[in-house]
Amino acid sequence: MPTIITGQFQSTSQRQQPAAHLTRTMQLLEKTCNELDTELATEISENPALEMAEECRCPDCKQIIPSYPCQACMNRLNGTGPIVYVAPRANRTYSTDEHEEYYSTDNRLRDPETLSEHVLKQVAPSISSKERKIAEHILARLDEHGFLIDHPAEIATYLRASLKMVKAVIELIKRADPIGVASQDVMECLLTQLDTLEQDGKTHPLAHNLLANFWEQLARRDFDTVARKCNVSVQTVKSAAKFIKRNLSPYPAQSHWNNASNATGRYFRPDVEVIKNPHKEDGPLIVQVFSAARGWLRVNSSVRSMVSKIEDPAKKDEWAAYLERAALFVKCMRQRDNAMKRIVKLIVTRQPKFILGTDKDLIPMTRVELADQLELHESTISRAVANKTIALPNGRIIPLSTFFDRSLAIRAAVLTIIEQESTAMTDEQVAHKLIDYDYKVARRTVAKYRSMLGILPANLRARQLPSAV
Template identity: 25%
Template sequence: MEGAHGPALAHGLEQHGTLSVVARQLLDVLTATQADVDAGVEARVAANPVLVRGSPRRCRWCASALRGGRCPTCSGSGVDVQSLDPASPVDARERVRLDARALVPHGREDDVDAVLALLDDRGLLPPDTPDPPPPRLAAALAAVRASAPPGTAARGLHASLVAQAARHVAHGAPDLVLVLLRDHLARLGTPDLATHVDATPDALEAAMHVIRTRLTPAPLPVAARDGPTTPPDVVVREVAGRLVVDALGPDDLGIGLDDELTALALDPAAAAWRDAHVADAHRLIYLLGRRADTLRRVTAVAVDVQEGFVRHGRSAHRPLTRAQVADRLGLHASTVSRAVSGAVVALPGRRVLPLAALFGTSQAARDAVRSLFASDDPPRTDAEACARLASRGIHVARRTVAKYRTTP
């Protein structure tokens, strides 16, 4: 943010004890959580007759463009968490039901309801369900599976986990994930697993991380909501194979000025009253825009470094500091720290993490150290561990090895 009123200048003013009102407000909004920002906007809209909340353009939850006020990606609406659309589906099964009914031939919509009625509390078919299904339900079953999370409507838990593993492998997870779930489910967690699958400890740990963090025994549980109860501050989406970062600004959220009131001819006293409110509205819109821009830019740099982590999880995490991001953006490190503090990022695959998770020491190095010392041939000293890790391209100091080896 290089503008004359950006956070870098605000920090400099702060250091000299001459922080302006707008600069102080900018620092405050950078450190505010999304829930606090939403509450503040609602209060300002209620108190300022010039400020209006119109129809949002993009979804608060996934940043997709809305169509007719609804999100075609997650079936949510663009409204904030304080005033959820009562007509929107709040239950994951209801969302699947509506989406699947749109996929079956006209007149066969009730078949979708019949399929959903067969699912247990976890979203699975009983193992004794006929295979193939009755011809009348085949299309509805296919529609439910196409509309629901992977593994839904599988016959039993094992089939569900295999279906989930296959989906993640198709989207970049290690092939070993599918091998483990399909052929070695009973051995997961046993000490001799690596010998049975002929995999290195690092490869096995990477696959197990996917299994632990991305697979679930309940792909479509009863009354499961469609995501977090508070919208994220920033969203990372995959578009045509690329990771795209979005942070919603005032235009995306439908926040603007009442054009009719601002253009109205008034006497001098009334015009002065209105102009004061117009200035206040412009200030809020500016602050929201600068917050969104800072979050977007900071997250974009972090995602550029951490693309492996975003796509594959902890095993691909790389070291990254706030100061490094600040240097790339030409900002002060304190500005980046304020933007990261308390912010939440939504990642592909419905993962929601603190934005701070993209920063810090390398989780991959930490996991490699632990795996090395837990292997059948652990190093005798920390120095030996450094050398063996360096041969794999993982360079860490001896004292770092000692810390990772002893801390949880």
């Protein structure tokens, strides 16, 4: 068996590759490390010729090593850009303090669980099976903020349930952990949260009235008018507003996990992790690409030697097929890991400032550029990046696709401009200011970015930016 660890696949048609290898590798490439885990488990259980050795081997040089990463390979790579290596998920070294928390207490990293599952778990025990079906449907129809898309009546018709029952289930869900989830709008959500707080005895006398009747004025911080109409002092109104801002969150999904861009969830355990060099402060970044579970995946050698001794031809074929399949799987798995490694290495090499710095340090790049440079097909990059997440040294876990976000840096610039403004700037003015930062965008586009950032328009933004609506 020739070794394949250095194998790369070419997009050129100069040599017809066996399709099975290629497609299988691509399938594996699409999977996140969590999905790969289950894939691997079934493959191993179905195929006796495949084994997961306990010994720890370096995926690069294949030497037996005491722990990841392979010291020899690290030394070899030292000095030339980031150190990137493939690591099994279970075996982690480099547990600096800040790094350790990823795997223990930090609840962003518990097992993957979507918002829907999270809520369903809470309400399920106390409802009937019919109600449960309704709950499932409702939870499947939440938008990215955690609001209900459909009208309750629609749901009732669709599921042929009574409107009363649907409403009851919604009420129940609204009281579950991200309080206010499945509300129909911001207002309903806030009121629900306030209600729950009141039941706990924590409340502000003015809060309810303010929310229900003076939301508009509150949003534009027009405290004077409110104070006059309520017949109380401005100070009281301000304290009530402060109470609201501190204790209530307009978007239920956001309080649950801060990354609003993924309503589908599964953004918890990263596929890639970048950490600072624990030995040298300014040393090369250390990057782990997580692969299948633990240990060293290989074809079981005792099975192989046994097969050659089998007499019965039918039996022999059967086992030979197992062997072949195992070899294929191992090969594809290593190709997959190798491709991931190369891609991630290039990304990290190109974006050190973003990884260590902030959003505005992101250098725009496209998948095509990477594909050219790595001599891979652009769809290969797409697969490798899709649905994957990366943990940055500062603890944030973001989608790998963020690196290909054309406008992230500009949005960051918009944010800083507006934060530093003395008087509220119109979109036009912001657009003009952006030229100083070497960004040329239309006024309309600034408006889009602004709303993406959740910043109110200039006329409602007299002084500061409350993060509401």
